[in-house]
Amino acid sequence: MVGAGFKPALTKALIMKHINTDPSRIKEVLAKSLEMQVLNLTEVSALLALEDKDLWMETLDTSRRVKEKVYGKRIVLFAPLYLSNECTNDCLYCGFRTGNRDARRKTLSVDEAVQEAKLLSGRGYKRLLLVASEHTKLAGIDYIEKVVRAIYENTDIRILHANAAPMSVEDFKRLKGSGIGVYQCFQETYHIPTYRHMHPTGPKSDYAWRLNAMDRAIEAGFEDVGMGVLLGLYDWRWEVGALIAHSKRLISKYGFGPHTLSVPRLQPAQGSQITNSRYMVSDDDFKKIVAIYRLALPYVGVVISTREPAGLRDELLSIGASQISAGSKTSPSGYLHDGDTEQFEIGDTRGLEEIIGRIVSLGLMPSLCTACYREGRSGETFRHLAEGETIKNFCHENAVLSLKEYMEDCASDEVKEQLRKLLDAEFTKSANGLAERFKLIEKGKRDIHI
Ligand code: SAM
Ligand code: SF4
Numbered sequence: 001m002v003g004a005g006f007k008p009a010l011t012k013a014l015i016m017k018h019i020n021t022d023p024s025r026i027k028e029v030l031a032k033s034l035e036m037q038v039l040n041l042t043e044v045s046a047l048l049a050l051e052d053k054d055l056w057m058e059t060l061d062t063s064r065r066v067k068e069k070v071y072g073k074r075i076v077l078f079a080p081l082y083l084s085n086e087c088t089n090d091c092l093y094c095g096f097r098t099g100n101r102d103a104r105r106k107t108l109s110v111d112e113a114v115q116e117a118k119l120l121s122g123r124g125y126k127r128l129l130l131v132a133s134e135h136t137k138l139a140g141i142d143y144i145e146k147v148v149r150a151i152y153e154n155t156d157i158r159i160l161h162a163n164a165a166p167m168s169v170e171d172f173k174r175l176k177g178s179g180i181g182v183y184q185c186f187q188e189t190y191h192i193p194t195y196r197h198m199h200p201t202g203p204k205s206d207y208a209w210r211l212n213a214m215d216r217a218i219e220a221g222f223e224d225v226g227m228g229v230l231l232g233l234y235d236w237r238w239e240v241g242a243l244i245a246h247s248k249r250l251i252s253k254y255g256f257g258p259h260t261l262s263v264p265r266l267q268p269a270q271g272s273q274i275t276n277s278r279y280m281v282s283d284d285d286f287k288k289i290v291a292i293y294r295l296a297l298p299y300v301g302v303v304i305s306t307r308e309p310a311g312l313r314d315e316l317l318s319i320g321a322s323q324i325s326a327g328s329k330t331s332p333s334g335y336l337h338d339g340d341t342e343q344f345e346i347g348d349t350r351g352l353e354e355i356i357g358r359i360v361s362l363g364l365m366p367s368l369c370t371a372c373y374r375e376g377r378s379g380e381t382f383r384h385l386a387e388g389e390t391i392k393n394f395c396h397e398n399a400v401l402s403l404k405e406y407m408e409d410c411a412s413d414e415v416k417e418q419l420r421k422l423l424d425a426e427f428t429k430s431a432n433g434l435a436e437r438f439k440l441i442e443k444g445k446r447d448i449h450i
Pocket of ligand 2: 087088089090091094095096097098132133134204
């Protein structure tokens with residue numbers, strides 16, 4: 001199983017020296033992506049090696065067009081819910097690492113996790129990402145299973161995803177069985193010497209165990225997996241090429257690859273050992289990375305977290321991103337008390353409502369929809385619907401219905417007015433019974449979706 005046929009096929013030298021980045025070649029690559037085709041590694045290399053500023057402008061705009069062909073205007077919103085910061089690993093970059101002696105440690109009780117989820121549901125969230133450190137005894141599968149079941153039973157949260165340490169196939173089966181939609185895990189770095197340096201002790205020091213986590217998750221029944229590299233640990237071109245190579249290997253083996261790609265970028269963290277990485281990624285390169293993921297794998301969701309500052313996040317919404325977290329806290333019980341050690345510093349501190357208002361003012365469509373995972377539109381089925389440019393029809397209608405609910409239940413007067421205008425316009429355009437469903441929502445019916 002180790003390595004299982006996957007070797008990062010690109011090296012920095014190969015990317016930078018021998019790749020054809022003539023305008024005509026780049027335009028061919030962009031045209032292929034606009035036809036919803038997954039790019040091959042030579043084409044990805046052309047984008048990674050591209051330097052010309054005008055061509056980059058065209059590339060970023062094509063990325064927006066590809067996103068809109070797949071997902072339309074909709075931007076999905078969610079929040080992370082941190083369960084524990086007690087960790088048996090010593091990842092040098094993370095505030096939760098075992099070597100951070102100053103950390104205030106906390107694992108939420110099942111009841112506290114439910115309280116946090118209730119609070120978030122009261123703010124309008126329907127989708128949460130559970131985030132756990134790696135601690136088999138305190139935050140292992142027995143605990144996660146209990147938390148997931150309790151949140152579904154006691155709150156209005158409709159879908160839970162999980163970012164947790166790699167597991168055995170047996171444990172992944174339990175995770176899937178508990179009702180988790182997407183299993184997410186970042187390789188952090190594909191560069192083995194860097195990986196070894198960054199993860200000196202603990203279970204995470206096993207590179208291959210992490211590399212093969214997605215195969216085990218898929219074997220256990222997960223059809224939606226989320227992947228990423230932690231940008232800032234090693235050369236971004238190499239890492240982005242390797243992540244796309246890994247994704248393509250999953251596609252050829254299973255018929256589907258990652259459901260989402262995330263772009264976590266190294267942030268300052270209390271207790272981190274990494275203060276000044278020579279591989280830090282600039283904002284301009286960060287935008288390129290978002291565009292390259294979008295163009296290389298047109299069907300995937302590209303997720304931007306609140307690590308990034310507000311202005312940059314707003315720009316990325318028009319460059320190819322399709323999902324963003326909002327109003328996040330990165331410490332366990334951060335929503336209720338804001339006291340324990342956080343994983344890293346937040347760049348965008350706006351709450352859900354402010355971000356919804358901003359998305360609307362950018363001419364985009366905020367969405368609190370959770371339908372696909374619950375209606376079986378996952379894995380290969382999802383990929384075909386997305387590449388066939390059909391998924392956006394589901395997305396648009398469900399976004400509108402989710403906003404109508406949000407408007408009825410949570411919005412302040414100011415955002416209500418903004419949403420009323422948006423929904424009136426949708427109502428006028430719609431020829432498919434929106435009136436009846438709006439009335440049902442006004443009467444108190446919830447979770448109407450297609
Ligand atoms: N503990 C599990 C693990 O490491 O896979 C899952 C959760 S971990 C809390 C989520 C992710 O946060 C990590 O995979 C890493 O990419 C990211 N992360 C850790 N420290 C960070 C930092 N200082 N800045 C930005 N992202 C960070
Ligand atoms: Fe623990 Fe994850 Fe942080 Fe590493 S990144 S120290 S495994 S919480």
